[in-house]
Amino acid sequence: MTKYQRVFLIDDDEIHNFLCESVIKSQQFAEKVNSFLWAEEALDALNGMVKDAPQDFPEIIFLDINMPGMDGWEFIEEYKKLPLELTGKCLLFVLSSAVDKNDITHARNLSEVNDFFSKPLTTDILQIISEQYTES
């Protein structure tokens, strides 16, 4: 399995973040995992990297939709404004508990979103990402 440098987890659900971290670690999917309970904080972190450490910009972002404050959709609106040379190399996956068709369709229709996955994050999902999105 491909090993990514940095993965961002953006989800207000602490337990799910723990779950994701555990799965990612167990599969050695990424070097570093950063969890954010608030989308605003994740955005701040990304902005900081754009400015000071573009090399640290995550390769993969797992984004929840239904969050207090800024939600997933709003985050995507802000994410669009980031420099394309960085976001272009980053894979953005919506990871939501939603089983609501509208949410799924909406997510998949956004060009910034690479795919939509339903929670929980499993090794299977990591496998799919690893196989489909890694440049050979």
Added chain:
Amino acid sequence: MWVFDTVSLRFLMVNAAAIKLYGYKEEEFLRMTINDIRPECQRMEILQLVASPRAALNLSGDWVHLKKDGTELYVDIVSHELTPIAGKPARRLVVAHDITARKQAEQQLAQAEQYARSILNNIVEVVFSFNDKMEMTYISPQCQVILGYSPEQFYADKFLWFNLVHPQDRALFEESLPKIRVSSQQFQLEYRIKAVTGEEKWLITRCTAQLNDQGKMVRIDGSANDITRRKLMEERLRFADFSIERASEAYLWTRADARIMRVNRMVCCLLGYQEKELLALRMPDIVPGMDDQEWEKQWSEFVEQKSLNFETVLRARDGQLHPVEVHLNYFSFGQETYSFSSIRQIAERKQAEAEIASFHQEIARQNEHLRQFAYIVSHNLRAPVANIVGLTRLYNHKNPADPMNAVLVSKLERTTHRLDTTIKDLNEILTIRSGAEQEMENVDLEQVFAEVKESVSGQLGKYSSRLLVDFSAGKRVLGVKGYVHSIFLNLITNAIKYQSKDRFLEIHINTVFSNGYLCLQIQDNGLGIDLEKQGTKIFGLYRRFHPHIEGKGLGLHMIKTQVETMGGWVEVQSAEAQGSTFKVYFQVAPKNDEIPASLLN
């Protein structure tokens, strides 16, 4: 008187009376013959008469003579043979009696009779006379035209007329006759009679009794006229009127100048006016917002369209407004133009429409709730379930002693607890939304506030002095006490939870009347919310706005649900870093509750 020679016919002698009557002088007479006083046509006749053998006294009868001036003279002639004198011609004494006056009178009478007959024959009425025994003594020939019976048939059967009268109308005669017999006034009767064909005809009879000096009836003279056509028309008109009056729709006629000219009973019922009152009104009097200018505008539209259907409102006598559906027809009759409107009350339909609209709203609301519920199921219930699935997969079954397992179990516990809480929250919200369990009552805001303050005194702690309360504008509302309690609790604990670190917390609580509602205002100087960004979601379920502060995002949604269940609504004004003001609008408790119980007794 004169004497004449029966051979030569010469006058031999005339008296003064003859001279005066005929206008000839004596000597003129004596040069004339009796032929000279007769018109040409009689001369042959008189010659034959004179030549014929006659009795000594001859009653010659009526003759026409001519006066000297040529005018005709009617005379009764008697001649008498005079004793013959030997050697002299035979003589006759003639006595002429002037009957001109009598003759003229007779002629005039005959003329008058002919004249009267001509009139009688030419008028359409039947003219009749009855004697004191009510036997028919005269009937004009028109009876043939109207009834098909000849006058002779009526003379032969003197009571035929009465026998032809419709049995139901005979009572009319029986009732009227005693009055007619003793009065010289004209009476008028309308009745049905059977013609010879069996056809029923309507007649109008006008008759007057002729009374003698003792006031006793000697005759009844009168006329009868065929009014069958008029009666049929009247019947049709009455039938039409009857139908119009009893119609379940209101009918109203107006003139071009907006004057009401006719209404049926339903219009009176609908608007609460007497017919007479309505006929004195004009359309602007019963159509709110209508004036002369507007009427003229509408009238020209009527003229153009001829027939219009529309909905409007009519004002009744008591000022009440009735929604109605109007079918209006414009027409001209004679020289004038009119409108005829059929008006149907649609209050019930309007109410039904309003009910349907409210059902629709309710259904839309329920649908929105269902949608929200589906969303909650999708997100808030699905999320902990997803966690449980994920956590159990990580569990190390091969090595139960793996230290990771203990961490997973602890996380599982938290997740299941969260799931349980979410389900309980949902249940509570659904209970409030169903609205069935709580009765509306009079609630004293100040009293409920005091209870809330008491129940959270521990949490309030040092902040209790920061509550600035003023219920002087009003405190009694119609609501559910438990909900009001929950609203206070949520708003106050929110204010404490989301206070700003930069300033001392202050919470202002007051009430104000607004459009028939009592508005409870709870204002804080806390963190505030950026309404431009969050406005649409602030009262949504499981919405949270402040990072790092514990909360489920249930409180404001709960407040909204509770307030709406009580027939009110909630608004918020807020600015980031300045604070928030929540305005909760309650229905006001009925007024008489303000009156102290002591006064009510």
